Amino acid sequence: MPSSLPSHASKILTSLHPSASFSLSSSGQITLSPPGPTYLYKTSPSPALQLLGEAASLEHLTTAAPGLAPALLGQGEDDGHGHAWTLSEWHKLSRGLDDARRRQLARRLAGEVHGHTSENGKFGFERPTHCGETEQDNTWEDSWAEFWGKRRIGDFVDRIAGKDGKGDRELWKAGRDIVERVVPALLGKLDIKPALLHGDLWSGNASYSVTSDSPLVFDACSYYGHNEAELGIMRMFGGFGPAFFEEYHKVLPKTEPAEEYEQRVDLYELYHHLNHTLIFGGSYRSGAMRLMNRLLAWADKNGV
Numbered sequence: 001m002p003s004s005l006p007s008h009a010s011k012i013l014t015s016l017h018p019s020a021s022f023s024l025s026s027s028g029q030i031t032l033s034p035p036g037p038t039y040l041y042k043t044s045p046s047p048a049l050q051l052l053g054e055a056a057s058l059e060h061l062t063t064a065a066p067g068l069a070p071a072l073l074g075q076g077e078d079d080g081h082g083h084a085w086t087l088s089e090w091h092k093l094s095r096g097l098d099d100a101r102r103r104q105l106a107r108r109l110a111g112e113v114h115g116h117t118s119e120n121g122k123f124g125f126e127r128p129t130h131c132g133e134t135e136q137d138n139t140w141e142d143s144w145a146e147f148w149g150k151r152r153i154g155d156f157v158d159r160i161a162g163k164d165g166k167g168d169r170e171l172w173k174a175g176r177d178i179v180e181r182v183v184p185a186l187l188g189k190l191d192i193k194p195a196l197l198h199g200d201l202w203s204g205n206a207s208y209s210v211t212s213d214s215p216l217v218f219d220a221c222s223y224y225g226h227n228e229a230e231l232g233i234m235r236m237f238g239g240f241g242p243a244f245f246e247e248y249h250k251v252l253p254k255t256e257p258a259e260e261y262e263q264r265v266d267l268y269e270l271y272h273h274l275n276h277t278l279i280f281g282g283s284y285r286s287g288a289m290r291l292m293n294r295l296l297a298w299a300d301k302n303g304v
Contacts, residue, residue: 072300154176
């Protein structure tokens with residue numbers, strides 16, 4: 001982090017606060033004198049795909065639902081010292097979300113974010129984004145089943161076990177069966193439009209902003225997909241409670257066929273178990289296998 005605010009960021013803030021001076025902390029927090037809004041300056045060594053993917057995510061989220069995510073004020077691929085940079089709002093956060101705030105978040109997520117569709121009508125995103133430390137392949141696809149099978153489940157199974165499966169034969173075999181049997185059966189028939197997703201909306205990436213007095217989401221890794229794909233990690237880690245899901249589905253009812261909703265959310269949760277297996281290994285592999293075995297048992301029972 002630079003010791004003083006770089007000129008490219010200072011120029012943006014001066015246009016907003018012509019009479020203020022700015023102080024940059026070692027954590028990237030920017031305070032004003034006289035006191036005013038607080039901002040956040042981030043840098044990362046170029047090419048900084050994760051930082052710039054997060055910046056693009058903030059732009060899309062702010063377009064869809066102004067105020068639901070920190071607004072991005074500026075970004076660049078080179079600050080003159082080989083670092084990419086972003087400048088955004090900083091928010092003071094409360095300790096969490098009570099049921100009333102969860103319902104408020106659910107309404108905004110379902111009605112605004114998930115109501116925002118891709119301009120090209122395809123599934124994917126304009127650039128790679130990172131779920132945790134893992135780069136996501138967001139190559140545009142016309143088919144949601146193709147995107148989820150190839151760019152999500154299949155890609156991560158290959159990264160964990162190798163394209164030949166030699167790194168983990170059991171997981172690779174189950175993953176291939178999921179891609180070839182379960183994904184087409186559950187997702188191929190859906191009549192959906194590509195909805196903007198946060199991409200990593202576990203409870204640690206959602207809070208209540210004291211600054212704006214409203215729910216806030218952050219640390220996004222967005223792409224356009226089936227709105228229910230957002231719900232997989234929410235169920236994996238919990239923290240949103242029945243009030244959130246009740247309110248969410250008042251705005252966006254379960255996609256038809258509704259009787260396969262649980263299997264779809266299992267399939268979407270599986271992606272995050274695979275990602276955590278890739279990053280951490282250990283118990284997350286058993287969670288991935290449990291979900292795959294359950295989905296394959298469903299496929300066997302239904303003659304898929």
